[in-house]
Amino acid sequence: MTAMTTGNTSRADANRRRILDVALAELLRDPDASMDQIARAAGVVRRTVYGHFPSREALISTLVDGAVEALAGADARARAGVTDPAEAVARSVLALWPVADRYRLLIALAQRTVTVQGIRERLAPLRENKVRLLQRGLDEGAFSSPLPAPALAYVHEQMLFAVMEAVNDGLVAAEEAGRSATVAVLTAAGVPAALAARLVAEVS
Amino acid sequence: MTAMTTGNTSRADANRRRILDVALAELLRDPDASMDQIARAAGVVRRTVYGHFPSREALISTLVDGAVEALAGADARARAGVTDPAEAVARSVLALWPVADRYRLLIALAQRTVTVQGIRERLAPLRENKVRLLQRGLDEGAFSSPLPAPALAYVHEQMLFAVMEAVNDGLVAAEEAGRSATVAVLTAAGVPAALAARLVAEVS
DNA sequence: GTGCAATTGCACGCCATTGTGCAAGTCCCG
DNA sequence: CGGGACTTGCACAATGGCGTGCAATTGCAC
Numbered sequence: 001m002t003a004m005t006t007g008n009t010s011r012a013d014a015n016r017r018r019i020l021d022v023a024l025a026e027l028l029r030d031p032d033a034s035m036d037q038i039a040r041a042a043g044v045v046r047r048t049v050y051g052h053f054p055s056r057e058a059l060i061s062t063l064v065d066g067a068v069e070a071l072a073g074a075d076a077r078a079r080a081g082v083t084d085p086a087e088a089v090a091r092s093v094l095a096l097w098p099v100a101d102r103y104r105l106l107i108a109l110a111q112r113t114v115t116v117q118g119i120r121e122r123l124a125p126l127r128e129n130k131v132r133l134l135q136r137g138l139d140e141g142a143f144s145s146p147l148p149a150p151a152l153a154y155v156h157e158q159m160l161f162a163v164m165e166a167v168n169d170g171l172v173a174a175e176e177a178g179r180s181a182t183v184a185v186l187t188a189a190g191v192p193a194a195l196a197a198r199l200v201a202e203v204s
Numbered sequence: 205m206t207a208m209t210t211g212n213t214s215r216a217d218a219n220r221r222r223i224l225d226v227a228l229a230e231l232l233r234d235p236d237a238s239m240d241q242i243a244r245a246a247g248v249v250r251r252t253v254y255g256h257f258p259s260r261e262a263l264i265s266t267l268v269d270g271a272v273e274a275l276a277g278a279d280a281r282a283r284a285g286v287t288d289p290a291e292a293v294a295r296s297v298l299a300l301w302p303v304a305d306r307y308r309l310l311i312a313l314a315q316r317t318v319t320v321q322g323i324r325e326r327l328a329p330l331r332e333n334k335v336r337l338l339q340r341g342l343d344e345g346a347f348s349s350p351l352p353a354p355a356l357a358y359v360h361e362q363m364l365f366a367v368m369e370a371v372n373d374g375l376v377a378a379e380e381a382g383r384s385a386t387v388a389v390l391t392a393a394g395v396p397a398a399l400a401a402r403l404v405a406e407v408s
Numbered sequence: 409g410t411g412c413a414a415t416t417g418c419a420c421g422c423c424a425t426t427g428t429g430c431a432a433g434t435c436c437c438g
Numbered sequence: 439c440g441g442g443a444c445t446t447g448c449a450c451a452a453t454g455g456c457g458t459g460c461a462a463t464t465g466c467a468c
Binding site: 214215238250254258259 | 454
């Protein structure tokens with residue numbers, strides 16, 4: 001059992017992956033889900049989870065690492081070589097949307113003050129990129145808001161969360177959600193609604 | 205001790221009030237704050253809290269009741285006799301802002317799936333009013349959004365939460381926050397930024 | 409000042425959860 | 439068909455929270 005650290009059997013690998021997958025879903029449903037709930041949902045006994053992850057903290061931390069990597073990657077790829085702030089935001093949000101949806105749990109966890117050490121910290125670089133982009137847009141007059149760029153970044157994040165909730169509650173169609181959210185975010189940044197809609201239509 | 209239910213001594217009343225106040229602050233800092241944390245913060249022993257509230261649930265429920273009442277009252281008063289949708293939203297948000305800030309804990313609690321029975325339910329009437337207002341604005345062309353009115357309501361709520369966070373983190377000045385948040389909300393609803401700013405300046 | 413309500417300071421019992429230990433299984437690779 | 443990696447099924451100790459009981463104490467009001 002201690003040898004699981006080498007973890008190279010197919011069975012063990014599959015289990016580990018499934019535990020992570022299920023944990024994501026389960027923690028999304030309830031951020032306080034116990035190890036037992038997660039284990040059962042993964043079709044495994046609690047003891048087995050501890051074979052793969054030394055602690056609850058470690059399990060969540062692994063989840064966070066994966067999420068941060070996926071988010072940062074998607075954002076970087078989407079914005080590569082784009083100079084227009086509005087278009088950059090549009091591409092970024094469109095690309096981030098599915099990833100953020102999958103890892104939505106993080107947003108929920110990051111909102112709670114008491115959680116895994118440093119979720120916010122690990123997301124900070126990503127956020128800083130966004131703040132810089134927004135600042136540039138405000139400076140160039142592409143955006144317009146009474147809020148300073150960092151606050152606007154908060155607002156954008158929360159807006160995504162809100163739209164995800166709306167999808168969850170059946171208020172918005174899943175296929176449309178990404179585009180709608182992007183238009184909404186641009187609009188909130190002061191881009192005229194018509195322009196935002198056109199831009200998103202072109203880009204996606 | 206059982207007689208505390210009649211609760212008419214000034215001392216008991218003061219304590220009860222202080223417990224509620226402190227609980228609000230403490231639960232805001234950490235939604236999972238224990239009864240002991242709350243009691244200590246209120247300068248009282250845990251046992252005393254149970255003298256005033258039969259359970260943790262009851263304590264929070266009392267908090268929720270107060271919040272819902274305050275919010276509903278402020279909203280109704282602010283919108284009385286206002287017909288223009290944009291102006292109604294502006295007045296509503298401006299009036300709701302300080303109350304929502306005080307009871308911000310609720311938003312945090314309402315976001316968590318597992319909490320006190322029916323926070324969402326008790327806030328539902330307030331939300332429905334807002335949805336109707338947004339719908340009317342969309343119909344009349346005052347607002348513009350790819351999101352349906354109920355989803356837009358979610359977005360507005362989350363935006364307020366985001367701005368409160370921004371204030372908390374020192375990104376926005378507290379005195380400006382209410383107006384800024386209102387402009388941001390109107391902008392997100394598709395009201396041109398300049399118009400939103402002017403409207404808020406007139407109204408506040 | 410005295411009396412009564414309120415508060416305190418223990419004492420419980422209960423329950424959920426976390427993390428570990430260990431022996432007996434099970435599965436699959438070679 | 440072995441044999442080693444993985445899993446299971448207990449059992450355990452340690453926290454830590456909730457809600458309650460009761461005797462002793464405090465403090466306000468009258």
